[in-house]
Amino acid sequence: MTGFRTPNFRDRHAIILHKPGDTIDRLVRQLERLGMKTDVHWPDFPADGSYADVIFFDADNAFDELFPWAPGAAPMPLVALLGSELPGRLEWAMRQGVSSHVVKPVQSSGVFSALVIAFANFEAARETQRLIDALTARLDGRPAVIRAVVALMAACGIDDTAAYARIRSAAMARRVTVEDFCATLDPGAIDRLFADQVNPRKQTR
Amino acid sequence: MPQDVSIGLLYSVTGTYGAIGKDAQDGALLAVEEINGDPASAVRFTVFSEDPGGNIEQYHRSAGTMLRENGCRHVIGTITSIGRKEIIPAIEKHDALLWYVLPWEGFEACENVIYTGAAPNQHILPLFAHMLARYGNRVYLTGSNYVWGWEVNRIARELVAATGGEILGERYLPLDDTDVDRMIAEIERKRPDFILNNLIGTSSYAFLKAYHRLAERDPDFRAEHRPVTSCDLTECELAEIGAEAAAGHLCSAVYFEKLDSPLNRRFRQKVTARFGAGRPLSTFLVAGYEAIHMLAQAIAAAGTDEIGPVKEALFARTFETAMGPITIDEKTNHASLTPYLGRINAELGFDIIDSAGSAVVADPYLVDFNPRGFAETVAAQARQKSGGYLKVIK
Numbered sequence: 001m002t003g004f005r006t007p008n009f010r011d012r013h014a015i016i017l018h019k020p021g022d023t024i025d026r027l028v029r030q031l032e033r034l035g036m037k038t039d040v041h042w043p044d045f046p047a048d049g050s051y052a053d054v055i056f057f058d059a060d061n062a063f064d065e066l067f068p069w070a071p072g073a074a075p076m077p078l079v080a081l082l083g084s085e086l087p088g089r090l091e092w093a094m095r096q097g098v099s100s101h102v103v104k105p106v107q108s109s110g111v112f113s114a115l116v117i118a119f120a121n122f123e124a125a126r127e128t129q130r131l132i133d134a135l136t137a138r139l140d141g142r143p144a145v146i147r148a149v150v151a152l153m154a155a156c157g158i159d160d161t162a163a164y165a166r167i168r169s170a171a172m173a174r175r176v177t178v179e180d181f182c183a184t185l186d187p188g189a190i191d192r193l194f195a196d197q198v199n200p201r202k203q204t205r
Numbered sequence: 206m207p208q209d210v211s212i213g214l215l216y217s218v219t220g221t222y223g224a225i226g227k228d229a230q231d232g233a234l235l236a237v238e239e240i241n242g243d244p245a246s247a248v249r250f251t252v253f254s255e256d257p258g259g260n261i262e263q264y265h266r267s268a269g270t271m272l273r274e275n276g277c278r279h280v281i282g283t284i285t286s287i288g289r290k291e292i293i294p295a296i297e298k299h300d301a302l303l304w305y306v307l308p309w310e311g312f313e314a315c316e317n318v319i320y321t322g323a324a325p326n327q328h329i330l331p332l333f334a335h336m337l338a339r340y341g342n343r344v345y346l347t348g349s350n351y352v353w354g355w356e357v358n359r360i361a362r363e364l365v366a367a368t369g370g371e372i373l374g375e376r377y378l379p380l381d382d383t384d385v386d387r388m389i390a391e392i393e394r395k396r397p398d399f400i401l402n403n404l405i406g407t408s409s410y411a412f413l414k415a416y417h418r419l420a421e422r423d424p425d426f427r428a429e430h431r432p433v434t435s436c437d438l439t440e441c442e443l444a445e446i447g448a449e450a451a452a453g454h455l456c457s458a459v460y461f462e463k464l465d466s467p468l469n470r471r472f473r474q475k476v477t478a479r480f481g482a483g484r485p486l487s488t489f490l491v492a493g494y495e496a497i498h499m500l501a502q503a504i505a506a507a508g509t510d511e512i513g514p515v516k517e518a519l520f521a522r523t524f525e526t527a528m529g530p531i532t533i534d535e536k537t538n539h540a541s542l543t544p545y546l547g548r549i550n551a552e553l554g555f556d557i558i559d560s561a562g563s564a565v566v567a568d569p570y571l572v573d574f575n576p577r578g579f580a581e582t583v584a585a586q587a588r589q590k591s592g593g594y595l596k597v598i599k
Binding site for chain 2: 005006008009010026029030032033034035107108109112
């Protein structure tokens with residue numbers, strides 16, 4: 001058993017994009033049982049809707065431009081309210097980047113698990129995106145790192161492993177990534193920064 | 206003219222948890238006899254009862270018969286959460302109302318169910334607030350291998366973590382398995398401050414007997430030092446365990462036979478008159494009994510057994526019961542109940558040693574649970590009661 005904490009949605013805000021009716025009344029009551037605040041809107045996304053912690057939307061009738069952001073770029077978890085299982089509707093919902101779904105008509109059961117899964121999926125996706133962004137930035141910095149390694153190898157007469165190790169410890173001392181450190185190096189910087197390590201014979205030549 | 210109302214009683218009175226089903230059913234039937242025998246009663250019940258025998262497939266069929274063929278709008282029944290979840294779709298489809306009266310693990314609030322048994326904030330929370338403050342926070346968890354034990358132990362784990370404590374072990378047995386030696390050996394080695402026992406039926410009885418043998422070998426494991434606690438052990442099971450093994454251990458419940466109130470004394474007289482003097486009163490017996498009385502009062506007030514008006518009538522009143530005053534919360538369909546802590550005595554009853562003092566609103570999703578607040582409550586109780594853990598002065 002892990003330390004899984006009891007999920008708690010107290011005081012979280014849900015926007016429900018759906019025509020009012022019995023099924024939405026049941027959804028609202030269930031969310032209120034979980035301590036949440038709810039607002040029902042249709043068909044317009046509220047202008048000040050960014051306060052929402054989660055959005056439930058009518059996947060049967062949702063249309064392009066329903067959300068004020070590009071498909072897949074929702075800043076909070078999206079939960080699809082699914083009646084129709086038509087592939088076209090599912091495709092539209094998935095293009096928005098849904099984090100989970102609830103089948104219509106909404107019952108008392110299913111809402112809690114949909115919320116737990118939506119928040120967990122959204123957080124996991126965001127974490128993955130952060131990792132991809134960090135790795136992409138490092139990849140973009142690779143040419144500068146290679147230039148710096150080659151320059152230091154030449155200046156100090158050492159191999160690539162030793163050159164990289166020196167650059168890495170210099171970056172760590174400045175509390176920046178290797179890539180950011182290398183990006184700041186101009187042609188004279190190697191001699192300046194690594195003056196005590198530069199091979200004198202190479203220097204005089 | 207009293208109104209004729211058909212109701213379903215769906216309890217497994219045979220099979221693994223038959224003793225519990227029998228108690229709940231007897232309580233319900235006692236109430237039906239009273240209501241039907243009272244000339245002033247506004248309701249006359251016709252009871253359709255089915256015994257699924259603990260067989261999960263049978264629940265759906267039995268509920269279907271009651272709802273479709275017998276015209277029941279109200280079904281009182283099911284013991285396990287698996288049984289309850291099995292029939293909820295049929296209950297919802299027929300827009301009927303299920304009365305579920307057992308203590309349970311929470312995380313459900315169906316609009317077609319009235320929950321009158323204790324939810325986790327009415328059993329495990331008060332139990333652990335008491336235990337962690339007085340015995341320490343090194344805890345051992347056991348359970349039968351199904352959702353009740355898993356979930357109550359998971360909540361226990363969270364409560365222990367909130368107080369900076371430690372779970373020394375967590376072991377499960379299949380239903381009806383009595384091979385408890387490994388658990389007992391582990392407990393002997395790890396010496397927890399107390400044990401949470403979520404084993405049920407024969408497994409639980411075997412565990413308590415084996416723990417008693419351990420205490421005979423090593424007095425450090427006597428109930429006064431390292432008690433076994435639970436949230437579902439009741440009067441109707443104590444005879445199976447025996448006074449020697451059971452005495453001194455603790456249980457959280459919303460009802461104990463010894464509850465001292467005029468209504469509970471009257472309930473005891475009625476049970477004695479109907480079932481004989483030897484019949485122990487359990488939370489199942491009283492919960493089945495009071496559910497039927499609440500239903501009758503709500504139907505009388507609503508003038509119909511249609512569930513919409515019945516629910517409105519339920520939400521609008523306080524029911525004076527042998528368990529104390531009960532209200533049903535409109536938001537969750539759950540009963541507000543008063544948690545008690547009982548210690549098993551040599552006469553196979555429970556002495557009430559702690560009480561919440563008043564009814565606690567059910568919080569089936571633990572929405573209002575706050576780990577830091579819980580830890581502060583425990584710390585305050587520990588300071589107040591003994592200037593520290595009892596262990597210190599042992």
